[in-house]
Amino acid sequence: MSSLTERLERCYTGVVHDVMRAMSLRDFTLPPELRPILPERAMAGPAFTIMGKVDPDADAHETLLGWTGLLSKAPSGSIWVSQPNDRVVAHMGELSAETLKNKGVRGCVADGLIRDVNFLMEMEFQTWSRGHTPRDIVGHWLPAAIEVDIKIGDVVIQPGDYMLGDRDGLIRVPAALVEEIIDKAETAIATENKVRTAILSGVDPQEAYLKFGKF
Structure with a gap:
């Protein structure tokens, strides 16, 4: 874990928010509808960003090939931050979380739904989402791009921007200003x-x- 990640995770969202507001920064607080499965645990780290798209004509092999390719690319020490552009299927689950945790990924933010929540909690893989569903991505969803700017609510998240989450909510800290x-x-x-x-x-x-x- 980098020293910046470690230091940021020891802070809390309220004080970091107030610092950023005093610096005249805007649009860095993610929607309050995004909630963590482990509210007692803080989470910080640089964002690995994912953009997705619904494709009901995609076949099962294509969707699973695309998803496992995403898992392969997630770097150690990062947070998986996804704008799936979908609120129908789950965008994180048990096997994926096991894979990411084993790679050293620190957690997940999905602007959509997740599944296998009991398993995610048992493995202590901090995951933020808008809700839960048992339905998976097969034949429905494909990745569109990685490491691109994505937007969650009013917040634009650039690759490498830092995320900080705790029981109060989630904020994005610009990479260029994170140390300050x-x-x-x-x-x-x-x-x-x-x-x-x-x-x-x-x-x-x-x-x-x-x-x-x-x-």
């Missing part, structure tokens, strides 16, 4: 700890805010 954002988030967390200590010792909340510039 992590530095600022770590500083903000240290300041928040001082505010918390002051509040717990009975300092008035407004007084604490005026002293530390944060609340």
Whole structure:
């Protein structure tokens, strides 16, 4: 795990969001309908992006060949981030997650549905989705491109942009700014700890805010 991934995963989405808002960045919070199967676990890492398309005329062999090809290309240390352009079939399941976890992939974000959720939870492969279905991709869906810009909600995710997810939600951190954002988030967390200590010792909340510039 890279030091940037490790440091970002120790932050939390609220403070990173506030840092990015203060930097006048926009459109980096993914839709709240995307939820994790392991809400107690944070997830961070650079995005391996996938674009897909529905093709009801595709045959079973073609769809499975395309899917397994995707699995082969996912790099260790990345997060699988998929815009399948489909909310009918599952875009992550047990065998795929086993494959990705074994390769060192840190988790999955699918702007669609997933399946085999009990198995994914048992193997602790953090997976974000909009819901679950037992139906698979066979004869229905094909990959269109990898490592291209994709859009989830209002958020454009470029290959290598960092993702951070926790119980509160998911955000995208631009690759070009990730180190600066992590530095600022770590500083903000240290300041928040001082505010918390002051509040717990009975300092008035407004007084604490005026002293530390944060609340």
